[in-house]
Amino acid sequence: MGEDQGIAQFDAGDVEKNKVLAIVGYIFPILFFIPLVTEAKNSIYAKFHVNQQLILLIFGFAGGIGLSIVTFILAFIPLLGPVMAMLLLPVFWLACLGLAIMGIINAANGGTKKLPVIGGLATLIK
Numbered sequence: 036m037g038e039d040q041g042i043a044q045f046d047a048g049d050v051e052k053n054k055v056l057a058i059v060g061y062i063f064p065i066l067f068f069i070p071l072v073t074e075a076k077n078s079i080y081a082k083f084h085v086n087q088q089l090i091l092l093i094f095g096f097a098g099g100i101g102l103s104i105v106t107f108i109l110a111f112i113p114l115l116g117p118v119m120a121m122l123l124l125p126v127f128w129l130a131c132l133g134l135a136i137m138g139i140i141n142a143a144n145g146g147t148k149k150l151p152v153i154g155g156l157a158t159l160i161k
Contacts, residue, residue, distance in 0.1 A: 045080045050145040053081040057142040060088035086160045
């Protein structure tokens with residue numbers, strides 16, 4: 036899949052039929068697998084968004100754990116450390132929320148543009 040794939044890559048009927056399932060995992064990340072256990076499992080469009088959702092979920096978990104460790108260490112630095120620690124996690128979670136909103140808008144419009152920064156990291160679901 037290319038950097039910015041448009042709707043021309045997919046059957047318009049497939050996109051319309053699986054649009055809601057493509058959005059679900061962005062709203063409730065733990066439900067990314069729903070399209071894989073329904074009739075949408077054969078939809079290339081749904082699989083594209085499942086892949087993006089799974090990458091976002093893994094990024095959120097890994098980044099959250101990593102930043103928790105960093106904020107714990109920063110908390111021991113006098114004055115500036117606690118301030119930095121208090122800012123890092125909220126900024127990270129806002130970035131994740133922004134990526135999820137971009138994914139929702141993309142899926143709702145029938146698009147297949149990869150998420151910025153993390154969208155092209157891997158293709159986990161084929």
